[in-house]
Amino acid sequence: MAAGELANRTNASTDSDHQAAQDTVVVVLSITVMCVVMTAAVLGNLLVIVSVALHRSLRSRTNHFIMSLAVADILVALFAMTFNFSVTLAQRWLFGQFVCDFWNSCDVLFSTASILHLCCISVDRYIAVTNPLMYPTVMTHRKVAIMLTVVWLSSALISFVPIYTQWYTTPGNYEYMLAHPDVCHFKVNRVYAVISSTVSFWLPAVVMLFTYHKVYREANKQARQIHRETAAIQVQLGARAADCHLADGAGNEAGRTILRREHKAEKTLGMIMGCFLICWLPFFTWYLATHLCGDACVTPDVVVSVLFWIGYSNSGLNPIIYAFFNKDLRRGFHLTLRRLFCCRDTDHF
Numbered sequence: 001m002a003a004g005e006l007a008n009r010t011n012a013s014t015d016s017d018h019q020a021a022q023d024t025v026v027v028v029l030s031i032t033v034m035c036v037v038m039t040a041a042v043l044g045n046l047l048v049i050v051s052v053a054l055h056r057s058l059r060s061r062t063n064h065f066i067m068s069l070a071v072a073d074i075l076v077a078l079f080a081m082t083f084n085f086s087v088t089l090a091q092r093w094l095f096g097q098f099v100c101d102f103w104n105s106c107d108v109l110f111s112t113a114s115i116l117h118l119c120c121i122s123v124d125r126y127i128a129v130t131n132p133l134m135y136p137t138v139m140t141h142r143k144v145a146i147m148l149t150v151v152w153l154s155s156a157l158i159s160f161v162p163i164y165t166q167w168y169t170t171p172g173n174y175e176y177m178l179a180h181p182d183v184c185h186f187k188v189n190r191v192y193a194v195i196s197s198t199v200s201f202w203l204p205a206v207v208m209l210f211t212y213h214k215v216y217r218e219a220n221k222q223a224r225q226i227h228r229e230t231a232a233i234q235v236q237l238g239a240r241a242a243d244c245h246l247a248d249g250a251g252n253e254a255g256r257t258i259l260r261r262e263h264k265a266e267k268t269l270g271m272i273m274g275c276f277l278i279c280w281l282p283f284f285t286w287y288l289a290t291h292l293c294g295d296a297c298v299t300p301d302v303v304v305s306v307l308f309w310i311g312y313s314n315s316g317l318n319p320i321i322y323a324f325f326n327k328d329l330r331r332g333f334h335l336t337l338r339r340l341f342c343c344r345d346t347d348h349f
Contacts, residue, residue: 044319045070069117073315108159193291279314
């Protein structure tokens, strides 16, 4: 009997050691991924801000949105990701109830502002593509400033105000967190779940899908029109040219150029919407569904953490999406990095 008990204790100890080792690996991997996401968000968006600030030629209307977006994404990294990271590292909340409300407010504020900036950029591109002649009149610097003000104010109104007044949560959760200062749960009531998710994601997502669908259709329409006009010109040139083969070759090359541009536009729009939906759709689907369901729906903490960080990763991807596909911004990045690391005066395009 004694030998059997000893063997059981040995097996239990071995299983406990294996579980502890697995937990350690999970924590190390989580911390590594979080550090990569935070670093990418800070450095990438800081590069956007510095580039636009240094190069006057980059200060266009669209780039004002992108620069403000970069500010929002840096603040997501500094005031949302860092506190989430501390919870993962310490396995508990360390900073008390007041800072807990501050973290939740910043998380909602800056994440919402980031998404609303993406919405503004989609509207800006929609106007630029569908009505390019009227774009300078419609999208004035004053209107850009008004749109950015609305973005930041609306984000603040659904974050700090309801969270610090405790309107956002349930009475039971608020009392629980007061009694347990080492816990910081963002548990909201159903009304706030619907309002906040609508303002922060569902409405901007619908606007973005509509505008980018229109942009894509208009880009295809313009590409087909240019292709027809180019083909007609090449036919006329071919009729006059002594060597029709050269004219046909020039027409084919022009057609291929247009098709390449069309494919690039399709790829860019697909990348924008694809990354946005991949990053935020899982989180807001869970967020709305679980809070409408109530206490009957319980989600493991690890799943919640994964959903949060998938959403956060959009802040690190935004500089790549909105800058890498913009040739002027990409060149601005190159010149900025040369100035910072090579100490050369490269403030010209």
